[in-house]
Amino acid sequence: MTTDSFYKRALLEVGQYGKFQKKFDCLYNILLSVLWCMAYNNIILALTVIPHTCKPPQKQENFSLLTGKYKDIPPFNQFNETIELSSCFITYITTPNNNKTTECNEYTYDNTWYGSTVTSQNNWVCNNEIYMDNVLAYSKIGETIGSLFFGWFGDTYGRKPSYIISLSLLITGRAISLITSHSYTFFVTGCIIAAFPSTFALQSISLISIEISSPKRRSQIAKYRLIASSFGMCLMPLLYWWLRDWKTFLIVTTVTQLPYLIFSWKIIESPEWLWVNKKPKKCIRQLRHIARVNNASLEKDTENKILSESHTTGNEEALGPLELFSSRRLAINTFLQLCLWVSVTVSYIVSLLSSGEKSDGNPFLEFTWQALIEVPAHFSAAWLVEQLGRRYTSAASSGFTCILWMILGLRELDVFSWLNQGYIGTIIGIVNRFSITIAYYTINLLNMELYPTRLRQSGMSLGNIVSGGAAAVAPYILYVVCKLSS
Helix, strand or coil, X not given: CCHHHHHHHHHHHHCCCCHHHHHHHHHHHHHHHHHHHHHHHHHHHHCCCCCEEECCCCCCCCEECCCCCCCCXXXXXXCCEEECCXXXXXXXXXXXXXXXXXXXXXXXXXXXXXXXXXXXXHCCCHHHHHHHHXXXXXXXXXXXXXXXXXXXXXXXXXXXXXHHHHHHHHHHHHHHHHHCCCCHHHHHHHHHHHHCCCCHHHHHHHHHHHHCCCHHHHHHHHHHHHHHHHHHHHHHHHHHHHHCCHHHHHHHHHHHHHHHHHCHHHCCCCHHHHHHCCCHHHHHHHHHHHHHHCCXXXXXXXXXXXXXXXXXXXXXXXXHHHHHHCCHHHHXXXXXXXXXXXXXXXXXXXXXXXXXXXXXXXHHHHHHHHHHCHHHHHHHHHHHHHHCCHHHHHHHHHHHHHHHHHHHHHHHCCCCHHHHCHHHHHXXXXXXXXXXXXXXXXXXXXXXXXXXXHHHHHHHHHHHHHHHHHHHHHHHHHHHHHHHHC
């Protein structure tokens, strides 16, 4: 019997899907995923640029407002002059043939849906609108750098410390942004700190769950986490719609992480990680705890084997991310995954940031509908990866997403008039999000499955690094597209 078989036998004895695993799924893979998703992504809604116009001057003088971004706002008369509302410029009529156009000094915001956002509070609009894209991009750069650290840290020091530090940094970063929102520099710093751990809190949880369960449950665990995250994305805009104020919204969504941080000492360390890293006594202690909850027992002979046998990879020196390219097959798998991470991430972030942005109705509901479509998409992805396999599901969904983006591009270029119908854009956007979500589900599952235990978090880390780099570019892609279309 190989040394790997000793651990597998131990896991069979304590239970691979008993009461412990079910409770773990409910508390962490489902509930934490919902709450973490809101706390981690709340900054996206808080940075929404809401409709705005130049604030008319108070004194009675001839002036006119130039047409800006919002071209469909009707003109109205004031002071016997025709005034057309603009989002960024104001024109003063000094003489009949001499007008002076300047940028707005003050703005009036449409508070129909949003009571306040970071951008409306700080006037990050018009020429300063790039500040919002910078915040998102810098956050993703911080996420990329954090992935370099946490991938190595999680494989070296364990899943549990990685989980605890991730929670701490998210809460700390959001607190800094809230307290210092008047300062662009400090606000960005807080966002970077919150983004630094990336999604390693959830990934650490997923790894622990995978490493205390049978291999057949890997797809189920990924499905739980991603579906729960989608529900979090659905609830988040509805919560903002109710609260309306961005600070209250950030506080409410972030404070949900405090109970998990306070009681983080109760979470187990992955027994498989402990065993691989030559900590057999701690490994047995965690296995006994699982066995107690599952009303099972760990055989004495199995304990002795775990204590006496050394894991075959235990003496190998870890090379970190470089080891992911140590063999031809491993290098090919890693390279193809990284290419997929780039395409999926850019598609997902652009789709996410544009959700509801051009909606003529309720932007919160538009955001919710697009997030809600992710739920059946995850179920569909789980079925497809079992029926077609990971590779074909990934290729088909990525190809279909590419076609939909080209159709949306033709719509922006006004190539076909029928594509300009409002409901057509909504349908294409929802179907596109459905397809992107299937691709996103597949790459997450592949990333967890293709690497051995000692390289699993490093592999996920490298995926996060490349994904973070792609996500940092996505806001600028959307910014350029919006400027061209306006």
